[in-house]
Amino acid sequence: MPEPLLSEPPLPEPLLPEPLLQAVDLSRAFGTVRAVDGVSFTLPEGGSLGIVGGSGSGKTTTARIVVGLERADEGEIRVRGRARPARVRGRAQRLARAREVQMVFQDPYLSLDPRTSAEQVLRETLRLHFPDRNPEPRIRELLDQVGLGTRAADALPRHLSGGQRQRVAIARALAVEPAVLVLDEAVAALDVSVQAQILNLLADIREQTPIGYLFITHDLGVVRCVTDEVLVMRHGRVVEAGATAQVLAAPQHPYTRLLLDSVPHPGWNPDRIVAARQELSSPQAPPHRRQK
Numbered sequence: 001m002p003e004p005l006l007s008e009p010p011l012p013e014p015l016l017p018e019p020l021l022q023a024v025d026l027s028r029a030f031g032t033v034r035a036v037d038g039v040s041f042t043l044p045e046g047g048s049l050g051i052v053g054g055s056g057s058g059k060t061t062t063a064r065i066v067v068g069l070e071r072a073d074e075g076e077i078r079v080r081g082r083a084r085p086a087r088v089r090g091r092a093q094r095l096a097r098a099r100e101v102q103m104v105f106q107d108p109y110l111s112l113d114p115r116t117s118a119e120q121v122l123r124e125t126l127r128l129h130f131p132d133r134n135p136e137p138r139i140r141e142l143l144d145q146v147g148l149g150t151r152a153a154d155a156l157p158r159h160l161s162g163g164q165r166q167r168v169a170i171a172r173a174l175a176v177e178p179a180v181l182v183l184d185e186a187v188a189a190l191d192v193s194v195q196a197q198i199l200n201l202l203a204d205i206r207e208q209t210p211i212g213y214l215f216i217t218h219d220l221g222v223v224r225c226v227t228d229e230v231l232v233m234r235h236g237r238v239v240e241a242g243a244t245a246q247v248l249a250a251p252q253h254p255y256t257r258l259l260l261d262s263v264p265h266p267g268w269n270p271d272r273i274v275a276a277r278q279e280l281s282s283p284q285a286p287p288h289r290r291q292k
Helices: 059-067 091-098 118-129 135-145 150-154 162-175 192-208 220-226 244-249 254-261 270-281
Strands: 021-030 033-043 048-052 074-079 101-104 180-184 212-217 229-234 237-243
Touching: 021 059, 033 048, 033 059, 033 074, 033 229, 033 237, 048 059, 048 220, 059 101, 059 180, 059 212, 091 101, 091 118, 101 162, 118 135, 118 150, 118 162, 135 162, 162 180, 162 192, 192 220, 212 220, 220 244, 229 244, 229 254, 237 244, 237 254
Parallel strands: 048 212, 048 229, 101 180, 180 212
Antiparallel strands: 021 033, 021 074, 229 237
């Protein structure tokens, strides 16, 4: 009789790369208001994730928890698989934490020292985080990376345009070589043409580095242009999540459809939007289900 054929052992499944950033069941309450309620997401290395929603949706509180400006009541943030401690002690731990996640705020004028030029901002940041390095070559590299010339680098914030100030803020965030850059309505205060310049700049930086972006915005146009995946938040919860193109082309949740319908377009009827918003907020409306 022929010898039975020996089956080859199955090949081991390839290991999936560790997410760059992971939020696990984040919750945060202010009194009786649950600003963030069981929010989870992952951001891969080099990825771009958008969190959208109206005022009071919890998107900014979520961003502040990721950065460390707020503490979650429950849940945790992991960077490259390691849980970030809720509390940090000592200068070394604070600096190490800052090098993991940096934030760019909506109004760069308020986040910049009005007495310090762009070049001085970068020099101080580099000396703080990398005291053993010569900061000068890195300063020139950062200024070139964000498209600021020598004249703008020497100017105080009040002498710069809004777009130039935001470029300074982005350069300062990049100076510490973060794994994740959180952008909280970072182009909302800029006019449309400058918005496009900053978004193109961020796209170029993403191509050049493995940095991951977390965009916090109410602007679906920004989400469509610069994110791979999107979360839609309402009342502190994620009501819809998925690939950006899929969610915006075929939204499943009524709130996502409301956000899309609220963007002015030919045939736009604001009265219909108001009625839809009232219907969605009425006690008789069916409860929304969280999307996994």
